[in-house]
Amino acid sequence: MTITDTNYLQQVAQLGDMQSVTCTENILTSEGVKLLPKGARINRDVIDRLLHHKLLKPIDFTTHIENAVDHDTLIGIGCELMARTSETGTLLRILRNEGFVEQSCQRIHLELPIQNKLTVAYNLRPELLEHSLRVSLAITLIGEELKLPEKELEVLATAGLLHDIGELHLGVGDLPLEQNLDLEHWQQVRSHPIVGATILNQFKAYTPQVARAVQEHHERLDGSGYPQGLKAIRLSRAGRLLSFTEMAIGALRKYSLRQLLTIIKSNPHAFDSKPVSVFLDALHRFENSGSLKAAEVRTKDLTALFELISKMILTAEAIAKDRTDQQQDSEPCLIDSAVVKYNQGLRRAGLDIKDVSGSLANIGDDQ
Numbered sequence: 466m467t468i469t470d471t472n473y474l475q476q477v478a479q480l481g482d483m484q485s486v487t488c489t490e491n492i493l494t495s496e497g498v499k500l501l502p503k504g505a506r507i508n509r510d511v512i513d514r515l516l517h518h519k520l521l522k523p524i525d526f527t528t529h530i531e532n533a534v535d536h537d538t539l540i541g542i543g544c545e546l547m548a549r550t551s552e553t554g555t556l557l558r559i560l561r562n563e564g565f566v567e568q569s570c571q572r573i574h575l576e577l578p579i580q581n582k583l584t585v586a587y588n589l590r591p592e593l594l595e596h597s598l599r600v601s602l603a604i605t606l607i608g609e610e611l612k613l614p615e616k617e618l619e620v621l622a623t624a625g626l627l628h629d630i631g632e633l634h635l636g637v638g639d640l641p642l643e644q645n646l647d648l649e650h651w652q653q654v655r656s657h658p659i660v661g662a663t664i665l666n667q668f669k670a671y672t673p674q675v676a677r678a679v680q681e682h683h684e685r686l687d688g689s690g691y692p693q694g695l696k697a698i699r700l701s702r703a704g705r706l707l708s709f710t711e712m713a714i715g716a717l718r719k720y721s722l723r724q725l726l727t728i729i730k731s732n733p734h735a736f737d738s739k740p741v742s743v744f745l746d747a748l749h750r751f752e753n754s755g756s757l758k759a760a761e762v763r764t765k766d767l768t769a770l771f772e773l774i775s776k777m778i779l780t781a782e783a784i785a786k787d788r789t790d791q792q793q794d795s796e797p798c799l800i801d802s803a804v805v806k807y808n809q810g811l812r813r814a815g816l817d818i819k820d821v822s823g824s825l826a827n828i829g830d831d832q
């Protein structure tokens with residue numbers, strides 16, 4: 466398959482306007498004509514030169530992008546995702562501890578040209594990189610629950626992160642909702658798994674299992690998926706796991722865990738039963754611990770907030786007390802009336818700023 470680079474080149478040039486993107490060697494046309502010398506900056510000033518010729522090598526093989534995405538970047542984004550109160554973040558947090566993100570990200574194989582692509586995504590399509598990392602973390606978790614060998618976990622973590630890398634080469638930007646696609650958009654959407662697999666096949670370091678899983682990530686076991694409409698028997702294990710995980714993580718952007726469960730149940734033959742059962746088990750654990758965790762979070766948040774408010778009011782009262790009667794008459798202070806108002810509000814809620822521990826015990830009782 467030939468990959469159309471126009472859209473991707475434009476994104477690289479756009480990034481080049483924001484930060485340093487330089488040629489690591491002369492950039493040549495397929496006929497050997499030099500377009501840019503080694504060391505030249507790539508930005509929108511030179512984009513026309515690149516767009517009007519077929520390049521000898523893909524742009525990622527001949528450029529250096531400053532501050533490229535690496536394992537540390539991914540770990541940072543992953544920890545942030547896990548800390549969020551989104552459905553995925555909460556689910557991950559309940560099932561795994563903080564070390565999981567680091568261990569899972571370290572399993573992802575990164576080649577320099579691929580790091581360039583991830584850096585373009587990080588800066589220009591951050592939602593795409595976040596989605597990809599969510600899928601990577603979730604599929605690794607499923608693989609761990611299924612007790613798959615370490616080599617296979619590396620395939621899953623890598624394919625999970627890179628499954629939508631072909632999207633960077635589409636001409637449509639962010640994918641619109643599938644039901645609203647016209648024919649041109651649909652053809653591009655349909656091609657992105659193949660574009661992704663073609664890119665990965667350029668590297669010996671990415672095993673065929675990774676590229677195959679990427680190509681299969683929108684296939685469905687009943688043959689209703691794309692790009693090829695392959696049925697279960699023709700799909701790889703990593704592809705089947707990725708297909709379910711990608712659907713689940715994508716759906717959780719719009720739906721709750723409960724609604725996702727309905728989607729799964731109404732498509733009983735579309736997804737592999739193994740990741741589905743891991744998910745259902747995770748959901749069960751989530752629901753059993755959910756109310757407890759929510760209560761813990763609420764109590765912690767309320768406690769911190771009340772301590773802060775108490776300190777603020779006591780400090781404000783102390784400042785007001787220090788002012789002389791004469792000062793109070795000549796400089797009416799807004800803070801005085803605010804202190805009285807907030808203090809009354811807290812008392813009505815059964816909270817006494819002079820008895821923090823007693824009030825906190827009340828908060829605990831209410832939970």
Ligand SMILES: [Fe+2]
Pocket residue numbers: 596628629711715
């Ligand atoms: Fe995706």
Ligand SMILES: [Fe+2]
Pocket residue numbers: 628629657658682683
């Ligand atoms: Fe996709």
